[in-house]
Structures are given as C-alpha cells and as structure tokens.
Amino acid sequence: MKLVRCAKTGNIVSGAAFFILGVILVIFPKTSLILLSRVAGAVMLASGIIRILGYFSKDLYYLAFQFDFALGILSVLFGAIFFFKPTAVISAIQVLMGVFVLINGLFALQTAMDSKKFGMKYWWILLIFSVLSSVFGLALIVNPFSTASAIAKMIGMTLLFVGAEKIFVSIYTIVTKKGKAEETYSPVDLSDFKDYTERTE
C-alpha cells in the first residue's frame, strides 16, 4: 500500500477512534480517568506516528499533513505521557487535552486559509472546524466546569469533534490517486486547437 494511502486510512481510523472515545465519554462520564488517559494516550500515540508518516508521504495537495512533522512529534509526546504516566496527568488532564486540541486547531486554521488560496471549494468547512476546535481547546484550558463528570463530558465532546474533523480533513484533502500527468506527461499539444470563431461565454 502506498504511504499516502496508508496515512490517509490511518488518519481516518484514528479520527474514528477519537470520535468513538468521545461518544463513550459523553455517554459514560464516570469512566475512570486513568483508563481514559491510557486509551486517549494510545490513540494519540498511534495518530502521531501516522501523522509523521503522512508528512513524508507524497500527498498531492499537501494540506492535511503540512505541519505534521512537528504536530506528529507533539502527538507522540502527549500520547506517551497520557499512556505511560496517567497518574501524573490526571489532575490536569483537561488542561493538557485543551492545549493539545488548541494547538491542533490553530494549525488547522492555517490549513483552512491555505485551502482557500489553493482553490478548495469547501475550505470554509475546514475554517469552521478549526475555529470550533480552537474554542473547544480554549474551553478545556479555561476550565469553567466544576464537577468531574462535567469535565469528562466536555473532554468527550471535544474528542468527538476532533475525531469528526480528522475524518473530514482526511477524506476531503488527502488525494491517494496521483494525477496522470506525472507519469504520462507530454507537453500540451496545441496543434489541434480549433479556430476561435466565437467569444467565450
């Protein structure tokens, strides 16, 4: 399987994992925070590795993975801390999660602007996703929630949203099929250009 196809599939799967984790947390907010930390850490670790692979893949649009060397490393680091040191992060899990989501959201904001410049039709969906993602991240950092259950629900909603964003970005902006031109390129043949007899519409 080509690296770009592998990265796209991996990105969708990790997005789905975030989404499912989010749904579980919203439905069962009393889930053990240690278990949450370990599962979220594992998903972040896997997602980080996929992102680093994605950065080195030959993605034609180069939008989804453009910052993913740095963001992939960040994801691996956060994932490792969440997975291996759950007791150390448990007291500040929402802040750490918020920082992670905010950083991703801000980079996604730039990706949305680049998508507009590039000519993507639905760049505004990316923009909405990135703004909302940043808002979710900020809300977790500011932490206006008093109970553990409310925090868990908020983390759940954030993960659910981040997962949906990841799936959309992967499907919409990662091209696995390369343009034919690179393999079969020949200079544009204009010899058969018909006489221009009418003005263009």
Added chain:
Amino acid sequence: MALFTQKAITDTFVGLLNEKRLDKITVKDIVEKCGVSRKTFYYYFDDIYDLLEKSLEDLKRESVSRIDDIDSFEAELLNLADFVIKNKKAVYHIYNSVSREKLEDYLYESALPVISKTIDARLKGTTYSKEDADIVSMVCTNAFTSCALRWIKEGMTSDFEYILKRIAAIFDGALESAASKAKNQ
C-alpha cells in the same frame, strides 16, 4: 528535472487557459492536471498571477531565442505571433483579465529585440544612424503590438497569419527605400 517540472506546470497552465478564464483557474486545477504536488507548485510560483508572468517570460525567451534561425521578414512576424495564433483562447482569456497589461508587455518586449535585430541588419551600411534605427524599431514594434491587440480585442475572427504575411509583403524593402530618402535630409 527542475526545468522539466516548471515547464510541465506552465504547459498545463496554458492548456487550462485554453479551456477556461484566468480567474477560474486554481492551483488545485493545475496540481491535479499536472500531477505535481501543491508544495512543488509553491516552490516555483507564488500564485496563479506569478505563474502567468513567468509563463509569459518563458515564451518571450523562446521567441527571442529563435531569432537566429529565421531568415525572412515574414517568418520573423509569424515567429512573433506564434503563441498568439496557436493559443487564441488562452490569449483572449488573458486579455480579458486583470493581467491584460502583462500580455501587452509580453507582445511588445518579445517583438522589440526581434524587430531591432532585423532592422539593424537591414540598415547596416545605409545612412541611418543608430538613433534612427532605434526609432524605426520602436515604431515597428508598436505597430505590430497594436495590430495584435486590436485583433485580440475584436475577437480574433480574422486570419491574423494572413494579415502578417501581407504586412511582410507590403513592407519588405520599405526600410531600404526610406533609408535612401533619409540620406537626402
């Protein structure tokens, strides 16, 4: 390889210009059709307008590089108009965009060295001074550019190749005759 990639992008761009308006062409269209990545595109070009400018620069260089292989006035005029005649729709789209000035500059700047070289060669040994030769070159280049722009503006319905051939037939030799008149002034 770098030149090949750049050429592939500019050729794809010209191909797309023959299909749709300049403001409707996106980097995404070029990347998809050409098969180079977005990163590669932005390595060579800032945006579509930069690509247009550099494409016209390349065409100008190509046109000027053919000067030495051309031996008749008619062939020189046809060489100058080669891109315009073969890419009518693309030219029309550039003309009707915010980049019209780039097209005007391209036509003038690619014609001037070709016409200057021809005139200098023809007036060698006559009484024309270098200053006079430069003035004649400027007048002829402006005449050529104006004819081309007028033809584009009017929708390119007439046969420009035929018009250029007639211009060549009518004016061939006129310079030498004008030179002999200038001698007496």
